[in-house]
Amino acid sequence: MAGELSFEKPLLELNRKIEELRRFTEEKDIDFTDEIVKLEARAKALAQEIYGNLTPWQRVQLARHPERPTTLDFINALFTDFIELHGDRLYGDDAAIVAGIAKFNEQPVTVIGHQKGKDTKENIARNFGMPHPEGYRKALRLMQQADKFNRPIICFINTPGAYPGKAAEERGQSEAIARNLREMASFGVPIICIVTGEGGSGGALALGIGNRLLMLENAFYSVISPEGAAALLWKDASQAQRAAESLKITAQDLFELGVVDEIVPEPIGGAHRNFAETVTGLRSVLLKHLDALKTMSREELVVDRYHKYKAIGRYAAFTESV
Amino acid sequence: MLKDIFYKKRRYATVRTGQAQDRGEEKAEVKEVPEGLMIKCDKCGTIAYAKELEKNLKVCQGCGYHFPMTAFERIAMLLDEGYFFEYDSELLSTDPLNFPDYLSKLKKDMETSGLSEAVVTGEGTIKGYPVVIAVMDPRFRMGSMGSVVGEKITRAAEQALEKRYPFILFSASGGARMQEGVLSLMQMAKTSAALARLNEAGVLYISVMTNPTTGGVSASFASLGDYNFAEPGALIGFAGRRIIEQTIRQELPEDFQTAEFLLKKGQLDKVIPRQELRHTLAKILDMHTVRRGS
Numbered sequence A: 001m002a003g004e005l006s007f008e009k010p011l012l013e014l015n016r017k018i019e020e021l022r023r024f025t026e027e028k029d030i031d032f033t034d035e036i037v038k039l040e041a042r043a044k045a046l047a048q049e050i051y052g053n054l055t056p057w058q059r060v061q062l063a064r065h066p067e068r069p070t071t072l073d074f075i076n077a078l079f080t081d082f083i084e085l086h087g088d089r090l091y092g093d094d095a096a097i098v099a100g101i102a103k104f105n106e107q108p109v110t111v112i113g114h115q116k117g118k119d120t121k122e123n124i125a126r127n128f129g130m131p132h133p134e135g136y137r138k139a140l141r142l143m144q145q146a147d148k149f150n151r152p153i154i155c156f157i158n159t160p161g162a163y164p165g166k167a168a169e170e171r172g173q174s175e176a177i178a179r180n181l182r183e184m185a186s187f188g189v190p191i192i193c194i195v196t197g198e199g200g201s202g203g204a205l206a207l208g209i210g211n212r213l214l215m216l217e218n219a220f221y222s223v224i225s226p227e228g229a230a231a232l233l234w235k236d237a238s239q240a241q242r243a244a245e246s247l248k249i250t251a252q253d254l255f256e257l258g259v260v261d262e263i264v265p266e267p268i269g270g271a272h273r274n275f276a277e278t279v280t281g282l283r284s285v286l287l288k289h290l291d292a293l294k295t296m297s298r299e300e301l302v303v304d305r306y307h308k309y310k311a312i313g314r315y316a317a318f319t320e321s322v
Numbered sequence B: 001m002l003k004d005i006f007y008k009k010r011r012y013a014t015v016r017t018g019q020a021q022d023r024g025e026e027k028a029e030v031k032e033v034p035e036g037l038m039i040k041c042d043k044c045g046t047i048a049y050a051k052e053l054e055k056n057l058k059v060c061q062g063c064g065y066h067f068p069m070t071a072f073e074r075i076a077m078l079l080d081e082g083y084f085f086e087y088d089s090e091l092l093s094t095d096p097l098n099f100p101d102y103l104s105k106l107k108k109d110m111e112t113s114g115l116s117e118a119v120v121t122g123e124g125t126i127k128g129y130p131v132v133i134a135v136m137d138p139r140f141r142m143g144s145m146g147s148v149v150g151e152k153i154t155r156a157a158e159q160a161l162e163k164r165y166p167f168i169l170f171s172a173s174g175g176a177r178m179q180e181g182v183l184s185l186m187q188m189a190k191t192s193a194a195l196a197r198l199n200e201a202g203v204l205y206i207s208v209m210t211n212p213t214t215g216g217v218s219a220s221f222a223s224l225g226d227y228n229f230a231e232p233g234a235l236i237g238f239a240g241r242r243i244i245e246q247t248i249r250q251e252l253p254e255d256f257q258t259a260e261f262l263l264k265k266g267q268l269d270k271v272i273p274r275q276e277l278r279h280t281l282a283k284i285l286d287m288h289t290v291r292r293g294s
């Protein structure tokens, strides 16, 4: 079956066996109830064993899962009255980023996010969620509009990275990302960013300057892809698993490093296994943070964001007199 | 451990924190070149005496190739004689991720470069105009940005804001520093947020991109100048050339991602040869600030 990850195989096979026994029970009128109960207990223990101790690399696989909910899935589930808005007014409309206005709990908000495709065809149209400069500039245009009309901004981050291409460089990929970082730091409205899947370096960060940074439990966020790091460190992209451990890229790692404010739990097996449950969890976390931020003035929001990022980093200081 | 290394090194480092330094001494130490040493240009093969090359600001007289400069060479070239007040040289990197070999690499770069980190920040004057300046040094971890680089640049921007001095930043960097993981990535956010404050307050910020300015540095403070300048021939870009070639499966033009290429594409204000840099910066400062004492 598509979308089965190798580390899940024993569990999925067990589940299939249970299904088979159920079918037998129904169709052939042979009673396998005892067998089924036993196997179900084993499946439960196995699920706990597999999903309770996910390695960073296994989480990377879940975050990149072809059935992982996309930004549009989250937008449609969390918000009402979504109107998608297009274009950067300069060059084009980048399908790798979706953006628009919607209502969250009756309140107007601006929503923006990287958009991956559901299948190969859509992925090609969406460039696998890897934006060009016009994607970031569309995002910026709509964030400026949010700032003008005092609407909170909610960003969904899920990208392998900004697109590494000739045209992207010629049109100022660096400048587009950099400008977003600076402008997002300046807006007088609440900004909440959620890493829902892949947080691929600068291309993710360009939608990622918020008063709050949230992360789904199995999402990852990294300065370089594990494959890229492995190629640099050990000249061997197949060492990605090892690089994923070294780079400290999981939600838990980022929480401990003081980068992420809250981890949003996922259902067992990952967000795609029970999307409704994922959305319920995310909704309540979003509501809580948005309510807290709504009490702050425009100036306070900017200062709050400044302090959040100013505090990130680890260094030592010494003086000559030591 | 790193502290011991750097402390030892700093006994003959060039500029001390907390006090203005006599520039004569600094030059004598940084620029000591053995008599008669010859240097061959990588680009055109012209051979020049090292001393001569230094006098020409490390620009090849045959082809105009700009040799790399250390942070203190650049500071010496740009600022008025006798005054450079260094900030935050006491900040040192740690190894927050326990990343393989990171500490030993830091140690090695400290020893070979005599620097504490990949950026030197401080204040001085250019033709009498006070400035806050940050200069990256590609010899230290390829100028990559980790927590210390991000913090020093942020603090320098904060000084510029407080004093309302123009901020000039010379980048030379391969991007964010992998060994500090997402903490390095977040320095892009931190430095850009500091520049947002300068932007709001109307304080001048000039970015000068030198070879190379790529990745996370190119995609943060280096691209946020009120003026974005570059040195001739500097490699500037977001993604690496090889990665792009692999992605698009096509060869890129020879001059792709050079300063001249970006100028043509509308991504830079000006490419400024090193010999004209101090003069051009002074002209811009003149149009933005009031001369000290007047």
Ligand SMILES: [Zn+2]
Binding pocket: B041, B042, B043, B044, B045, B046, B060, B061, B062, B063, B064, B065
């Ligand atoms: Zn030459």
